[in-house]
Amino acid sequence: MKYQQIDQFAAGLAREKRAAVYDGSKAGYDSRYKALFTHYTxxxxxxxxxxxxxxxxxxxxxxxxxxxxxxxxxxxxxxxxxxxxxxxxxxxxxxxxxxxxxxxxxxxxxxxxxxxxxxxxxxxxxxxxxxxxxxxxxxxxxxxxxxxxxxxxxxxxxxxxxxxxxxxxxxxxxxxxxxxxxxxxxxxxxxxxxxxxxxxxxxxxxxxxxxxxxxxxxxxxxxxxxxxxxxxxxxxxxxxxxxxxxxxxxxxxxxxxxxxxxxxxxxxxxxxxxxxxxxxxxxxxxxxxxxGRTDVLESDCREILRCIRCGACLNVCPVYRQASGHAYRAVYPGPVGAVLSPLLAGKKFPEMADLPKASTLCGACNEVCPVNIPIPDLLLRLRDKGKQAGSAAASAATPPMGGYAILATQPAAWKAALSMGGIINAVPTPLLPQAAKTWVETRGLPPWRGGQFRKWMKQRKKS
Amino acid sequence: MSASSREAILNRVRAALTPLPRRAAYPEFGDNVATMPAFDREADRWTAFSERQKLVNGMPMVGATALATWLRENGHLRGYCDPTLWAELAPAFGPEFSVSTDYDRAQVDEYAFGITRAAGAIAETGSIILNDSTTSRRLGALTPWVHAAVLRRENIYSDVAAAIAALGKDTNIIFCTGPSKTADVEGILIEGVHGPGVQIALLID
The missing domain is CATH 3.40.50.10420 (NagB/RpiA/CoA transferase-like)
Incomplete structure (x- = not known):
């Protein structure tokens, strides 16, 4: 699958809706910040x-x-x-x-x-x-x-x-x-x-x-x-x-x-x-x-049961702001939902296992949480759980890592890849590997700088 | 269903918690840990309360005459009043007012104001406190556009923590912080959704 389901939903969201969600959640974030930081030291x-x-x-x-x-x-x-x-x-x-x-x-x-x-x-x-x-x-x-x-x-x-x-x-x-x-x-x-x-x-x-x-x-x-x-x-x-x-x-x-x-x-x-x-x-x-709450209590994600349903993590989340709550396909949207919905899904966990991937792990949800739930940690645990459970949703839009694994474990292959990687800048988009193709749809590839550090180190040793 | 579900749920809770090597301890904290540090708990309570109540769009007022004048000026002439308060307040209200001391549900649209007793107030937040033993009618304090809660100076708590510590035995206690409000439509603040659009705290010494 080329995109995660949340990305697909976000891409189809009407501009007007996206603006409403973005403005509403940003306003919620601002008023929270003002209240907490002017009232308390x-x-x-x-x-x-x-x-x-x-x-x-x-x-x-x-x-x-x-x-x-x-x-x-x-x-x-x-x-x-x-x-x-x-x-x-x-x-x-x-x-x-x-x-x-x-x-x-x-x-x-x-x-x-x-x-x-x-x-x-x-x-x-x-x-x-x-x-x-x-x-x-x-x-x-x-x-x-x-x-x-x-x-x-x-x-x-x-x-x-x-x-x-x-x-x-x-x-x-x-x-x-x-x-x-x-x-x-x-x-x-x-x-x-x-x-x-x-x-x-x-x-x-x-x-x-x-x-x-x-x-x-x-x-x-x-x-x-x-x-x-x-x-x-x-x-x-x-x-x-x-x-x-x-x-x-x-x-x-x-x-x-x-x-x-x-x-x-x-x-x-x-x-x-x-x-x-x-x-x-x-x-x-x-x-x-x-x-489903006793299942959550038994899991290594029980911290999510602290949640007091304030919505602060939704308001601050860059993914929620762009995708809206309906993208999460469940009652609880946003970062809290990305943790709670798969956990409460019971047997349907594999179907919801893509939700924990709908995060950049920026950590803002943890920083605003009034009960300090370590949401990014829980998302990582659930990503692992999804993979372990063999869920297709948990691997959706993940680029294949096999080639990377070979390069990263063999110093000679790595060195060669670094010196030749510049070729990628000359490759026309249709011929790029899928992961890079998805990337360049909304932004450019950065100019290749691989191998620069090795060169610099060599020079330094000489002088 | 319920008896077996109860056992099933409690068994699952025990099974989930028993393997934990240790349980999170109850944290130690002072009673006023969440009280705003800049809030002066020693200040005159009515003055502090009035300032905070204005910040949440509430209306502090002193004396029955002030209330009657405001109601008259705003065209709120028909209302409900707690029967045990009316004798004390009536002299300030003229013949243009029509005040009932018996709330009739069928007349819900007719009451422009409701006057009931407050059990107390909270200076830190500008909240008034209502409870079942001092509020003559829950509906009388809720359905009219204007609610005036009659407050005695000695019943104002300094902060939320103090008010919670003093909740006591009453089966129903409510902190009302400003008028009823919503921001559901495009985040725009609108007052007077299901409850009062105007929340008055009336100090009577």
Whole structure:
């Protein structure tokens, strides 16, 4: 294969989309930098600490999972466990059927995307409405989110205005304020008519059983003010040991994701609403989702489970910026996705084994990561794993290295190649080896300078 | 399904972790490690809070009269108020206002403002804190375009870490940092998505 799949996708991306993704991710990077480096003198130390906090939690999940389960039950929540996507979807459906519920409003949760919950529920006759503005637009467009934090980073206002018009949400108007106002008006009546609210969780403290949910729009708050049943889908890696960890993580999450000190709405939930409060869920269910996470925990890439889904690595990644999130063919795009998606793919790992190659290993993703995940190291481990597994995708667009190996292990052959290599500059493009041909499609070959160093050394010895 | 899945998941977690030669230790860190170093924790809390709240496009205000005047000037005449607050606030509001102390879900589009109690605030971030035991109605604080949270001076925490340390037993606590907002459409900031477009912190001594 001449190109990797991500390259092929990027090459076919409309100029307008590429610009939208590039501008959006660059803006995200800039606001993150400004927030962290004007507010803190040593933000780097903070993210190292946050990494240690999360690494401790995931390496002690055997202690913390039963502990948090007991706390949640003590607080009045019901706890369910789902080994895979199907079990998670069925657990949600069963809770709804038991209540005779047919209408769900949901806040943004990546794990619900992962298990394709909305699709499953719709087939079962349950109305399942996204309430985050971006996710709502993705839903009415039958599209997929392309960024963890900014799901419609790939869309412009004109496309959105057109889908609003098509879906009966007023005449064409591409003013972002008007679009937002129309969604506000439409969705508030949906919240009030819904039976069940579904959310994810950003963090869950083992110490108190307290879950934390952040949104900027206030949609998860509306879900939890209007409905009587709350279902929280929580990946088992969301646990932290103590409440005090939350102060560190929340301060980093807002700044890393959107350049905010704190996300606008940061909600701490320990159970169903209190008796005196008229609004909110009388029933709370927590569904712990594995869906491949224990495989990741077992692997030598378990550091990726620290991820707090801020999207900073997407924003900074030169490959993401050019290729967009959809190029990654999975729920989690960008550098985090290049690690997580193949790991979560289970038996389909070989099909996703090209993703770890979609990186220049520049290391920017590690530098911006609020929990200091060594993403480049993990990408290298997965490249190796892909090769070991004999995946064709893992070798896509890799030039054959056999000839190079012969030259590099035989000093005489190497010397000869160096002195004669200049010929390549005179070879017309169609006759170049494939690897060089691909290279010259978008740039020139550098002038051949092989052998110069040897010559210089010789001269130096003489004089 | 659930009981066996629980065992299966926990067994897999144990199997994954048991071979580790050692587990990552819980790191040592001070409570205020993530508090902004330049933030003066000894400063007057209301002054510090007001400055920070303005930075997130919130509106600090002092006294019921200021609130009534602002609402009137902006044409927000119909609203909801926590019944236990209304007796104290009513004298500042004239007959042009129509204020209900009983939130009716069917009237969601009619309330231009909601007035409820704040459980506290955070000076470092300009956040107001609502919880179930002090907020009369979650909806009353969320659905109107303007939300005024009535705050007492002694309930302002200096920083996020202090507010988290004091979370306590309430089943639902929310930090509201400025109005509801989105930047989903082309990264342009729009306020008032699902929650209030105007977030007021009203200090009453």
């Amino acid at each position: 040593a933000p780097d130390e903070l993210r190292h600490l946050a990494g240690e906090i999360k690494q401790h939690a995931i390496e002690n999940l055997d202690t913390y999972l039963p502990q948090v389960e007991a706390k949640l039950q003590e607080n009045g929540a019901k706890v369910h466990w789902a080994a895979d996507a199907r079990e998670a979807c069925e657990a949600v459906l069963k809770i709804m059927r038991d209540r005779g519920a047919t209408k769900m409003v949901k806040a943004k949760t990546m794990v619900s995307e992962e298990i394709e919950l909305a699709h499953f529920l719709e087939k079962e006759g349950v109305e399942c409405l996204e309430t985050d503005l971006g996710e709502f637009i993705v839903q009415i467009d039958h599209d997929h989110p392309s960024h963890i934090v900014k799901p419609i980073i790939h869309k412009n206002r004109r496309e959105i205005a057109t889908s609003f018009e098509k879906n009966g949400l007023g005449e064409y108007n591409d003013d972002p304020g008007t679009i937002t106002r129309r969604a506000r008006q439409y969705l508030r009546h949906k919240y009030l008519a819904a039976d069940v609210a579904l959310t994810g969780a950003n963090f869950l403290s083992a110490e108190s059983g307290r879950m934390v949910l952040v949104t900027n729009e206030g949609n998860s708050r509306f879900c939890l003010a209007a409905t009587k049943v709350h279902i929280a889908l929580i990946g088992i890696e969301k646990i932290v040991a103590r409440d005090r960890d939350l102060a560190v993580l929340l301060n980093l999450l807002g700044r890393s994701g959107t350049g905010q000190q704190l996300t606008s709405y940061t909600e701490f939930i320990t159970g169903p609403k209190s008796a005196a409060q008229p609004d909110g869920p009388e029933e709370m269910h927590v569904i712990f989702v594995d869906n």
